[in-house]
Amino acid sequence: MKLYEYEGKRLFSKAEIPIPNGKVISEPLQWEGKAVVKVQLLEGGRGKRGLVKVTENVATTISEFKKMGYNLFLVEEFIPHSKEVYISAMIDRDKKEPIIIASPEGGIDVESATNVKIFEIPEERGVRPYDVTMIEKYLGVNGLDKIVKGIYNLLLTYEAELVEINPLAITDRGPVALDSKVILEDNALYRHPDILREFNRENVSDGYVELEGYVGIIGNGAGLTMSTMDLVKLAGGEPADFLDVGGGANKEHVKESIIRVASNEKVKKLVVNIFGGITRCDEVARGIVEAYKEVRKPIFVRLVGTNEEEGRKILIENGIKAYEDPLQAIGDAIRS
């Protein structure tokens, strides 16, 4: 679960990481002096989209953003600074330990940074003074003790996938986190009800990912679904989404999934790819037929598994194209 910038900064405060003084609001606000107004969105790239503004006139800026359809803002004091750096904490999948990632190139997309260094800090011993001095030396700045310990502790305490400060401003009064990007691990949220309550959030992730294309994609199993998207692309189509119905999918779940994907206006047709082991194909077919009555968009179904012949028969009787071969199903879908 990705947090809003202001939520991440609340966690920063708890961890004693300095942040600018600021206010979260949804209406224009009177503010003395120079300030930064930032639209609160879960998507990244706000800077590039002009949704972060340095202004002397906060109320006007907010009114302008509101006209563009945005409704939640973080207004912060402007922080003069001499330098910006990048720092984040995550779990290294291969080392199986927490790591700190640092770059002296702050404020930019870290993927395009040319100098990035990883510092492994094993959980067993935690952050030690020499970790901090090595990171400070690499970044060419001082006073990072609270920052390094802060992001490291947040990572482990709240079970985050990523705790990122980009940029971290270096000022006369020390480092200040100008932005926050915190992603909490969905599987561990049940251990942090206090955070969900404090931010009034609930975990609604169901694995659906929307893409840019027009071919709706449903599969069983993450790898097979991803592979189906790729096959659609290779056949000349553009996938519209990723949706994995999982193993042993029942009729209702299949029906809801198809309606979900088909309700995306961009979707012109759907490809359903089911390779069932224990999945009952007749059950899946009935779910597809019920959904088809409501969505009325062409559906191309590859259906293999227990009772597959029965399943394909049910589909064909109801005017839905059914296949054993996924490439044929996808090919027909693209050509249709």
Added chain:
Amino acid sequence: MRNYGTKVVAGVTPGKGGTEIEGIPVYDNVADAVKEHNIEASIVFVPGKFAADAVYEALDSGINLVVVITEHIPVLDTMRFVKYAKNKGARIIGPNCPGIMVPEQISLGIMPPRAFKKGKIGIASRSGTLTYEVANDLKHIGQSTVIGVGGDPIIGTDLVDAALAFEEDPETEKIVVIGEIGGTSEERLASLVKRGKIKKKIVAYIAGLTAPREKRMGHAGAVVYMGMGSFQSKVTAFKEADISVAQTPFDIKKLL
């Protein structure tokens, strides 16, 4: 599993000790089961919140192979029990995996027998249903052993460990690797091949050509952060190591 020849000797569910399911005795804890039977492996189906407890219990009872089928185990739990197992010299397969199978001999997990046949190809895969798809497509050649390593960010046995095991396995002639976006196990495997540590022929397939960055594609482990483990990075690493990369799961057989 039993139909496939796996000797399931005991079940463990706290509070159900002393009962039986289909003639198999159920115990309150693993230690009780170990006293009565010679146990070589444990399979964990316990829900995510309690799975770590089940893994520790199996490890502390001296079981050296633990297959964790469960999905949605918090990463920190997995990180800790995988290290714990390593210190004990035990092997974990998974979490979030379909298990391991030697076709027509034994299955520890949930792979559907209909997709597999005995043969000489070793398959190591990060995805369940995609493994079935590929195995099914290679049915005319058959498989020596199939390892579903699991779709989580941290797993006990990764593609590299599996490929090294196949390199040593006299029953395996060629290796099929089914990877996906996220993590760097494919890149590390490529580097081993480049250094001559694995000599058997490898054919690879990577899912996620069309996956957008920083979006999780179903599997907890299928996500690209900081540009690490992108589709392109994996394909490039394999090609540099002269590993054939199949464009679709159905091109693997041609490349073998």
